[in-house]
Amino acid sequence: MALRAALRSKCGLTGRLSQLSSCSNHGRVCVAQRRNNSTSPKIKVDFDQSTGVAVMRMQSPPVNSLSLDFLTELCINLEKLEMDKSCRGLIITSSQPKVFSAGLDIMEMYGKSPERCGEFWKAVQEMWLKLYSSNMITIAAINGSSPAGGCLMSLTCDYRIMADNPRYSIGLNETQLGIVAPFWFKDTMVNTVGHRTTEMALELGLLYSSSEALKIGLVDQLVPEDQVLTTATQTMTKWLAIPDHARQITKSMMRKPTIDKLTSNREADIQNFVSFITKDSIQKSLRMYLEMLKKRKS
């Protein structure tokens, strides 16, 4: 109850919180969220208490797009793991074939009221804040394409392992949709690959193949697709050998200035987003992009 109350006030997700259910399975604790309207959980967490490592699988067909419901579940799961001191590491991966996450759900930004857009953006901020400031060791096991918000989610992690498949792409492609990556998306990328590479990548909305992503340092390692999760688990063992307090203080020292920039400007950032995204010209760009996605399919 306390967790839900905290999330209600923190995420502003009143009325959207799902029912929390948990089950035990051979020493692992499986945590699933069910929404009040009882649709399937979009996130599945398996926590192995013997290793202190949780694996979070995104399982929202078709492409794990980050809708408000999805983000709500994600935030609740992250909060729960963060509060469990026995959980030291988190691996994030996808259950969907070929896609890690398609980024923000474009339908959440198209034809919605300013109030709804504001609620959505607050949840996006919350996801970033929770992941980027996590005390846990976080590893992204990127087993498919990861554009825009999907790339951002990976960038918040301490380490990124991607499937070595030229068909998969990753990057902050916002300008291709006629929208602009906000400053904290930009800062997260700058902190990872540097200023010049980010400048080009963001202006052109570049999506990189997995090998290009490795070359610029957007991901740390490429492995065959069927080894992404096992490699993430092996890598986690290496990170777990470092004393938590020393690693956590170091992580905070590196990331705090970037985090503070958003926490001290959250409301203004929400207002910026709402006034930008509800402009007729931006709505038109989003409609054209959605049509392009459909056409590409047919």
Ligand code: CO8
């Ligand atoms: N949101 C909503 N629906 C989506 C999204 C999305 N991000 N991505 C794909 N879909 C839909 C498709 O339209 C399609 O719908 P339908 O089945 O009804 O036709 C369905 O998901 C399946 O898509 P595909 O057939 O394209 O699936 P593929 O497996 O062939 O490809 C990809 C998967 C590579 C992920 C591909 O779908 C793709 O490129 N999607 C677009 C990704 C994208 O550009 N995302 C950007 C989102 S914006 C963002 O995250 C940051 C915004 C910051 C805002 C700042 C404003 C100020």
